[in-house]
Amino acid sequence: MNEEEQKSFGFLLSRYFLHGFLFSIVFLLLALGWIVVLFALVAFGAIIGLILGAILLLFIIGGLNTFLMNEIWRISVKSDWKSLLVHGLILFLVLLIVGIPSFVVNIFLPNIPIQIIVFIVYCFIDGYVARGVGGGWEEQSDYNSQ
Numbered sequence: 001m002n003e004e005e006q007k008s009f010g011f012l013l014s015r016y017f018l019h020g021f022l023f024s025i026v027f028l029l030l031a032l033g034w035i036v037v038l039f040a041l042v043a044f045g046a047i048i049g050l051i052l053g054a055i056l057l058l059f060i061i062g063g064l065n066t067f068l069m070n071e072i073w074r075i076s077v078k079s080d081w082k083s084l085l086v087h088g089l090i091l092f093l094v095l096l097i098v099g100i101p102s103f104v105v106n107i108f109l110p111n112i113p114i115q116i117i118v119f120i121v122y123c124f125i126d127g128y129v130a131r132g133v134g135g136g137w138e139e140q141s142d143y144n145s146q
């Protein structure tokens with residue numbers, strides 16, 4: 001690789017890391033609020049509340065990734081309710097599958113240094129996955145060509 005390719009590769013890696021890091025941190029904060037709402041929904045609506053809570057989670061995941069795609073990658077992503085719902089569902093499922101090795105590592109090696117290393121590695125992985133899934137809802141516009 002020449003110097004320009006290495007520079008662009010490093011820049012790309014840093015964006016993947018940033019996307020994964022911000023997704024993880026902001027999602028953690030949003031998930032804490034979601035848990036409170038979920039308990040209220042389940043308390044008042046039982047199974048229907050649980051279903052509404054799950055749908056809300058998918059909107060949170062899709063909306064967060066849409067926001068990060070726009071801010072980090074400068075890619076405009078469809079943000080109508082159907083797109084957010086499906087985007088969130090697919091991203092949830094893919095991140096769940098991709099996260100299986102981290103769950104296994106955290107079960108068998110439950111100590112803080114290992115968890116920090118796994119978190120850092122998964123920032124790259126989650127950023128790559130979230131960017132890939134989000135690209136499926138890219139809108140074609142003049143904004144993308146900049």
